[in-house]
Amino acid sequence: GQHPLYFNFEENVCSIAEQSLFSGPSVQNIEEEHHHGSGSCSHHEPQQSEVPVSRPSPWTHKKQCLEDEENYQEYCVYTNAKFANERGISFFTTRSIAKQVESLPAFSERGLYDNVNKFDNPPWEVRRIPGRGNGLFATRKLNRGDEIIAATPVGVYHRDAFIADKLIDYQYLRKTFDQMPNATREIILRTAANNPGDPIMERINTNAFLGEFEDAPHFLFYPETALMNHDCRPNSMHYHDPSTLIHATYASRTILPGEEITITYINILQTFMERQTHLWHAWGFQCTCALCSSNPGDISTSDSRTREILAMQTYLADWTPNSQGTPKMARQLLSLYEAEEVHAAMGKGHMLAALAYNAVGDTYQAKKHANLAIKAGIVSSGEEEADTKDMAALNENPEGHWSFKARTPKQ
Ligand SMILES: C[S@@+](CC[C@H](N)C(=O)[O-])C[C@H]1O[C@@H](n2cnc3c(N)ncnc32)[C@H](O)[C@@H]1O
Structure with a gap:
């Protein structure tokens, strides 16, 4: 297998928001969690006087954990199938990172996602390109700064969990997918998988960005953004907001109708050989963008x-x-x-x-x-x-x- 993807989130490392009272989507699992007793409950049980109302778990499914005995680490699958107006989100990460995630504004503030994950009238369409699969093409003129895609991730996977899960045929990765709403599963399956193998694992390999998430390496999977091909001289730029998890892509120059919309998967301020090597090792493809194909x-x-x-x-x-x-x-x-x-x-x-x-x-x-x-x-x-x-x-x-x-x- 190739070493998957790369994305420079280093400068975006989250500062964990103050614990906020959860007021998000409904949950099915709180009771289950509590019946397990304090031993397996992932929440710190506050003293009555400490916090007046405890923050309920934002997960709609019972967490399922994989022991990585070799590294004395445990990784669990956490799903909120109602996240971001029913798009859903799954995490496969450590308990301590999940705890940090639970306190993000992403799970407590209302209205954050009213203008994201909207794809009914985008300024682009998907077209096939010989030798490169699908790509996004502008259908309207875009000016610098115009938004192209704003989306929440459907999956966030700790790199080491991914590696540990490999040994058991990606059984836990499958759970992160199976627990998602039908519509989201369909969107995920529309993304490309470059190699045969486990369909979910291969899609993460082909499409997810590797970045720092809560100070640890994670793959982040944005299935619509994943339709964009890489170009070493791209015409769009992207930002990731660690507190809302929203990943947004904007035009970085004027883009005319019919032009392919591209992003960079790597730091582009590298020489040809460095870029080629990097894309090959981290993403598993040989870049054929205009610059890399020039004389x-x-x-x-x-x-x-x-x-x-x-x-x-x-x-x-x-x-x-x-x-x-x-x-x-x-x-x-x-x-x-x-x-x-x-x-x-x-x-x-x-x-x-x-x-x-x-x-x-x-x-x-x-x-x-x-x-x-x-x-x-x-x-x-x-x-x-x-x-x-x-x-x-x-x-x-x-x-x-x-x-x-x-x-x-x-x-
Ligand atoms: C995130 S996907 C991009 C969308 C993909 N083309 C599709 O059909 O869904 C990444 C894959 O697209 C192809 N690709 C993207 N940019 C490329 C480039 N500059 N040169 C060659 N292949 C590229 C490679 O197969 C790569 O693994």
Whole structure:
């Protein structure tokens, strides 16, 4: 088997919300859990005076646990078949992670999912592409920032649970699927499986993103987003909100009707060989995107630009006294992003430019780029909000910002 999928959630690691009172969907299993006595109950039983109302379990099915004797670990299947307006969700993870999941706003706040998992009139359609299976194609013009898909995962699987379950023919993985509503099972079965074998395991292998979830490696399966093919120069970007579990994809540039909508499965700021190797090992396919299929000369030009981009990003993020970052370098970085067609990085580029200008006291240019950074949506990660706030602060009062005259002018 291939090592499945990769997705950079590292910067999105959840901060566990304060325990909130559960007010979500109805549950069948609470009684069962309680009859098992304190020994097998996964909840901490509060003292009467501690918490006035205890949070009921959000799971609609009794949890089922697999002992991984070799590693002294236990993984359990948890399903809420009513999650996100009856789409359902299954977890296959440790008890302690399940406890953290139970306290997420995802299971207590109402109305969070009223505008997600809606696919009745999407701006795209599914088409077959020779040699690449299905793909998503725009049916309307999309502008940068337009939403393409917003969805909750149908399955979240601890990587080590997945490995332990392999030894017993994925019996527990099957439960995560069998306990889901019919409509969701159908959606899952519509996704591609590259290899023969267990139908659920193979679908996770072909489609799920591997990322950090509650500080541990997990596969996250979004069956509609999984229809999007990978491109090393994609036209959309994606975000994951760890507290609601919503994964959203947006256009990162104008997309015309008839164009394929693509995302990246890996960090694209790597050279051709690095990308090919990574996609082969983590996803099990040989990338045939336009860049990877272009001639050796173009690939080598792209590789050198990529190396230059990486070096400039490092220099510009360096705030030590010997930093080589300059406004001129920031301008070069922005034009390299354009030339390299890494549209999703433009916001970050404007942020680096705003800081570089402010660092030499050019508040006019600093404010201009701070605004452009905010408009572009700074980065596709959990740091986004902090960076946006930082740029808003710079725009408001450049002289009072931490970066003001932080570097000696070099040009
Ligand atoms: C998440 S699925 C994408 C949708 C898939 N094409 C389908 O038919 O449902 C990932 C699989 O699509 C194919 N694929 C996606 N991007 C590709 C690319 N850039 N080059 C070649 N194959 C690609 C590979 O078979 C890969 O394992």
